Amino acid sequence: MTENEIAAIVFECAKKVHDTLGPGLLESSYEECLCFELNKSGLLVERQKPLPIIYEEIKLEAGYRVDILVENKVVIELKAIEQLAPIHAAQLLTYLRLSGCKLGLLINFNVEYIGKGFKRIVNNL
Numbered sequence: 001m002t003e004n005e006i007a008a009i010v011f012e013c014a015k016k017v018h019d020t021l022g023p024g025l026l027e028s029s030y031e032e033c034l035c036f037e038l039n040k041s042g043l044l045v046e047r048q049k050p051l052p053i054i055y056e057e058i059k060l061e062a063g064y065r066v067d068i069l070v071e072n073k074v075v076i077e078l079k080a081i082e083q084l085a086p087i088h089a090a091q092l093l094t095y096l097r098l099s100g101c102k103l104g105l106l107i108n109f110n111v112e113y114i115g116k117g118f119k120r121i122v123n124n125l
Contacts, residue, residue, distance in 0.1 A: 003103040006043065006074045011118060013037035014107050018114040027080040030109045031067060034078070044071050051098050066095055075104040079117075084108050089121055096123035 017033045031047065038045045046069040053060040068076035077092045084106065092104040102124060108117030 001071060001073075003073050006070050007103060007105060007120065009041050009043060010034075010038065010070065010074065010076065010105055010107075011114075013041060014109075014118065015114045018109055018111075021109075023080075023110045023112070025080060025109070027078050027109070030080060030107075031078050034076075034107075035068060038068070038070060045069070051095060053098060064095075064098070066099065069099070069101075073101055073103065075099060075101050077104065077106050079106070079108040080110045081108060082110060084117070084119065089119065092121045093123060096121065 013034055016037055017030060021029065021033065035045050035047055049066045049069045051064040051066050053062045053064065066075050067078045070076065075092065075095050077088070077095065079088060088106055092106050096102070096104045102122060104121040104123070106119040106121060111117035
């Protein structure tokens with residue numbers, strides 16, 4: 001399955017969660033429900049996946065965690081905030097570089113319509 005196919009499924013699952021719950025909840029609530037929907041779709045999902053940092057010749061277990069990793073290909077960073085800022089996209093791009101993944105999805109559930117809170121970030125494409 002390609003990254004784009006995974007992203008399409010993620011969008012539909014995020015839409016279902018958002019349509020059901022609406023905006024205004026904690027990020028952890030959306031994470032739990034989105035993972036449930038992604039699992040129902042048959043995708044391999046890892047929550048709060050540790051992401052080590054490799055700096056020169058040392059490996060730092062710095063405590064960074066990817067919110068959701070789907071099929072070992074797509075990194076999802078969830079937010080439930082008033083507005084996304086450029087630093088959120090930069091953070092996701094850093095996670096993509098550290099993980100070696102090509103596609104990241106930044107999803108803000110605190111919006112009227114989930115399409116307004118859905119942003120694709122690419123690494124080396």
